[in-house]
Every structure is written in structure tokens, then in C-alpha cells.
Amino acid sequence: xxxxxxxxxxxxxxxxxxxxxxxxxFEAHKDQVYSIALRFSGDRALAMDIAxxxxxxxxxxxxxxxxxARFETWIYRLVVNSCLDHKRRSWRLIPxxxxxxxxxxxxxxxxxxxLRSELRHRVQSAVERLTPxxxxxxxxxxxxGLSYDEIAEVLGCSPGTVASRLNRAHKVLERxxxxxxxxxxxxxxxxxxxx
Amino acid sequence: xxxxxxxxxxHRLAPVAAPDDLWARIQKGQPAPERHAARWPIAxxxxxxxxAATLWLAARGQEPPVNLTNVNLERLxxxxxxTDTPLNLRSSDPAQIAEWSRQxxxxxxxxxxxxxxxxxxxxxxRRGGIRMVAVDYSVGxxxxxxxxxxxxxxxESGHGxxxxxxxxxxxxxxxxxxxxxxxxxxxxxxxL
Numbered sequence: 467x468x469x470x471x472x473x474x475x476x477x478x479x480x481x482x483x484x485x486x487x488x489x490x491x492f493e494a495h496k497d498q499v500y501s502i503a504l505r506f507s508g509d510r511a512l513a514m515d516i517a518x519x520x521x522x523x524x525x526x527x528x529x530x531x532x533x534x535a536r537f538e539t540w541i542y543r544l545v546v547n548s549c550l551d552h553k554r555r556s557w558r559l560i561p562x563x564x565x566x567x568x569x570x571x572x573x574x575x576x577x578x579x580x581l582r583s584e585l586r587h588r589v590q591s592a593v594e595r596l597t598p599x600x601x602x603x604x605x606x607x608x609x610x611g612l613s614y615d616e617i618a619e620v621l622g623c624s625p626g627t628v629a630s631r632l633n634r635a636h637k638v639l640e641r642x643x644x645x646x647x648x649x650x651x652x653x654x655x656x657x658x659x660x661x
Numbered sequence: 662x663x664x665x666x667x668x669x670x671x672h673r674l675a676p677v678a679a680p681d682d683l684w685a686r687i688q689k690g691q692p693a694p695e696r697h698a699a700r701w702p703i704a705x706x707x708x709x710x711x712x713a714a715t716l717w718l719a720a721r722g723q724e725p726p727v728n729l730t731n732v733n734l735e736r737l738x739x740x741x742x743x744t745d746t747p748l749n750l751r752s753s754d755p756a757q758i759a760e761w762s763r764q765x766x767x768x769x770x771x772x773x774x775x776x777x778x779x780x781x782x783x784x785x786x787r788r789g790g791i792r793m794v795a796v797d798y799s800v801g802x803x804x805x806x807x808x809x810x811x812x813x814x815x816x817e818s819g820h821g822x823x824x825x826x827x828x829x830x831x832x833x834x835x836x837x838x839x840x841x842x843x844x845x846x847x848x849x850x851x852x853l
Contacts, residue, residue: 514683
């Protein structure tokens with residue numbers, strides 16, 4: 467029974483059709499796949515769909531994996547493609563509505579708490595509103611902690627392109643979130659004075 | 662890049678654990694259903710839009726256009742006869758009622774200075790964006806209402822039993838005496 471081992475061994479076992487190997491491979495990579503799906507889509511149900519789709523593709527095409535690239539890179543490509551496929555097939559309806567609900571549901575113990583909650587949702591929302599190519603580099607960078615070279619390998623572009631996209635994404639996010647940060651810091655200062 | 666943004670992104674986009682039921686879904690092997698955008702927010706937005714427009718129209722005193730035929734005017738006069746809505750102007754002075762009607766509804770109501778009717782006052786009504794006035798009065802023991810609207814509102818020409826058109830104005834009467842509703846005509850006519 468294959469429950470542990472390197473990806474290479476697991477992949478080889480999967481290619482031989484060992485059922486337990488599929489489960490072990492899933493356990494080894496489920497959080498990674500789901501995290502990317504969730505951070506990219508911003509929606510738990512959609513993230514489940516993307517993760518399911520990714521693993522089904524992975525299991526059905528694992529015999530095609532020949533080890534030319536790192537297995538992890540191959541998984542990243544699968545999940546990235548699933549994310550982009552789902553993005554093309556569906557559209558998220560008015561993130562503003564989600565934001566509004568989130569703000570309405572936020573605990574209103576104090577203005578500071580509301581602002582913190584607002585900031586939390588705004589960050590997620592601001593990321594969701596990035597174009598898919600910018601959003602994906604942000605997710606791979608901050609959710610998975612990949613280097614520019616690793617991101618470039620996953621996305622099939624140059625490290626320079628990755629740097630450019632990250633730079634653009636940062637500028638957009640800074641512009642969208644800076645006012646909230648200012649307000650939050652201001653409220654924190656006021657709160658500290660009261661204490 | 663700002664340090665706060667780096668920290669926020671690292672914090673907010675941190676990895677999460679996959680739900681326990683993910684494996685069960687994969688084992689079922691069904692492809693993920695194509696997720697269309699939920700339709701309820703669209704319906705909600707449309708409903709809110711319609712409600713807002715209705716409220717806006719109501720606030721402006723406008724209602725959806727209605728066809729004010731003679732029959733409608735008579736029915737409206739009857740409604741006004743029995744309505745609990747207070748009069749906008751309580752007065753027994755024909756000139757005062759006429760002036761108020763001119764100012765608030767743009768209609769000129771010529772009421773006799775002396776007659777068998779005793780004027781109670783006037784009320785402004787809005788129907789289909791049209792302003793009109795209902796003059797309440799009493800004749801003997803009966804109460805009556807005279808409705809006056811611009812004829813452009815659509816009533817037919819001619820003189821009906823309880824409604825008629827004269828010049829630019831259309832009129833309709835309603836009387837509490839259902840056996841002899843013509844009693845309302847004593848507002849202007851000295852005899853029947």
C-alpha cells in the first residue's frame with residue numbers, strides 16, 4: 467500500500483493503477499489545489515468545483531505525465547488552467563453584493579472592528595477584481611509563495627512578464643485599498659488615544 | 662511596493678485546508694456542474710428598481726397613466742364622496758374654493774354665490790399624473806361631491822346623467838341620496 471513517498475513514487479503507483487496511490491496523491495496536494503482555487507475564485511463552492519475538476523483531470527491524465535517537468539509544476543498548471551476555464555465559463559455576479567453582505571454581517575462592536583472587517587473583505591474583493599492574469603500571479607506568489615521563476619514556469623511566460631504583472635497588480639491593489647488602510651490606521655490611533 | 666500591502670496579501674491570501682468532502686466529490690467522478698451566476702440577485706435588483714421607481718413616482722404624486730372616461734370620473738366622484746381623506750381646504754366660500762382650485766389643480770371652478778347647497782370644502786386628487794379637485798357640499802340632508810378635471814384627461818364630450826364636459830373641464834357628481842342623485846345638481850341649478 468502506498469501511503470507515503472515522494473511524488474515520483476506516488477505518480478508511478480498511480481500510473482500502475484493503484485487506487486491507494488490516488489488517495490495519497492490527493493492528500494498530498496489537496497490543500498495546495500484548493501487554496502489556489504479559493505484565492506483565485508473567492509468563492510468556496512466555485513473553489514470546490516475547480517478543485518474537483520483539477521483532480522479529475524489529474525487522475526485521468528496521470529499516465530501522460532512523463533516527468534519532463536516537476537510534478538508540482540504540472541499540478542500547478544492543471545489548477546491554473548481549471549481556474550481560468552471556470553473563469554471563462556462563469557462570471558461572478560457583482561462582487562459588490564458580496565462585499566455589502568460581508569459588511570452588513572460584520573460585528574459592529576466598534577467602528578474600528580467594522581473597518582478591520584471591511585479591510586479584510588476589501589482585500590479579497592480587490593484581488594478578485596483583478597484581471598485573471600494579474601490575479602493568478604498574485605495568488606501563486608502570496609498563497610503558494612512561488613518565486614518569479616517558478617511562477618514563470620507554471621504560466622509558461624518569462625520571469626520578466628511575471629515581474630511586470632506583479633508590479634501592475636500591486637499598483638492596482640494599492641490604489642484600491644490605500645484609503646481603507648489610512649482610515650483603519652486613523653481609527654487605530656484614535657482608539658489608542660482613548661485607551 | 663508598500664509593506665502593508667505585502668503583509669495584507671500574505672495574510673489574506675494564506676493557504677487554507679481543503680474541505681473534508683472534496684475527496685467524496687472526486688470519487689463520485691461527476692464533472693463539476695457549470696456554475697452559472699445566481700439569478701436571484703438580478704431579480705432582486707430589478708425588483709428594487711421597480712419599487713424605487715414606484716416610490717419615486719408616488720413621491721412626485723404621479724401614478725401610472727389611467728384612462729379617465731366619464732364612467733371613471735363618476736366612480737372617482739363616488740369614491741371621493743365616501744372617502745375619509747380630509748379636505749385640503751375647509752370653506753363655504755365659493756370664491757375661496759375657486760381660487761384654491763386654480764392654484765393647486767389649475768382648474769377654474771365656477772360655483773354660484775348663492776344656492777341651495779352648502780359648501781364644505783375642497784380636496785386635491787391626483788390620478789395618472791392628472792390633478793383634479795373634489796368639492797364637497799351638502800344639499801338638504803344629503804351630501805355630494807363635485808369632481809372637476811381638465812377635459813384633456815380624456816372624458817368624452819357631452820352631458821351625461823351625472824357627468825359632463827364643458828369647455829376644457831370635465832365634471833362628475835356623486836350624491837349620497839341614491840334614489841335621487843340629481844339632488845347634487847342643486848349646487849348650480851336652482852331647481853330640478
